Amino acid sequence: MSQIFNPNPTIFAPVKSSKASSDYLWVTDPLESNLDGEEVDSEEPIDQDEIFDLIRSISDPEHPNSLEELRVVSAPQITITGNCVNVEFTPTVPHCGMSTLIGLSIRVRLLRALPNRFKIDITLKPGSHQSELAVNKQLNDKERVAAALENPVLVQTVEQTLVNASLRGQPAED
Template sequence: MEEKALEVYDVIRSIRDPEKPNTLEELDVVTEKCVEVRELGEDEYLIVIKFSPTVPHCSLATLIGLCLQVKLQRCLPFKHKLEIYISEGTHSTEEDINKQINDKERVAAAMENPNLREIVEQCVIEPDD
């Protein structure tokens, strides 16, 4: 499973922060330890990501979660279920945000918003593109 976790981490580490020029990896928002992969069945995996916003009142934590969702849905070559959470104790409204970023309808609705979609695209684009 460690190999899969590294594969997932490689996908998310280059996501850019919505406010800063840095990547989530450079800001320690995501680390190798924050990715957990469990086998669900043949060729299907559960991916759990726990990220840590840079500040406890980060207004962009939901947006970062959305970027993680979008990038992984697009880039992972294997079948998976995805759960994304804010690391416990690292955000003042972590419960609300966890519900939002794991709700398929809310994610879909957010991506229908042109302004939001544009921000997400800027964050998930590969530096070499």
């Protein structure tokens, strides 16, 4: 990564999480026992704050900051309709060459954290990127995403962006 697309981004203070990590409903085993000891598949509802908490600490691939600190993602940019989660993100500059990588990192984080019943759509904020349609198409095409995740260098880069994702808005320990 020799070219820096935004050498001097604006950094914002993270917002305090409104929920304790134990409040997350899908972290527990989805197969719960009923009073008779039988396993019951329960579908727990989730909200935009829970999704935001999962992605807020993803690291930007160019800077030592989280996507939340760069205001690339925010809770109002997330919508949930039934089992469909739509995450809209805003690159820091309209010509950001890292937009596809950022979107892929968001997708991988949510695929790992959410139950399989959720459909995940990742899109750029309308008008925020010069190649908006092409990036959106790449991020939401199963075959393209699968092909990208077969590239070991790209997977390693995605893993680097996800190193602090489990912090959920908490500062990294030094």
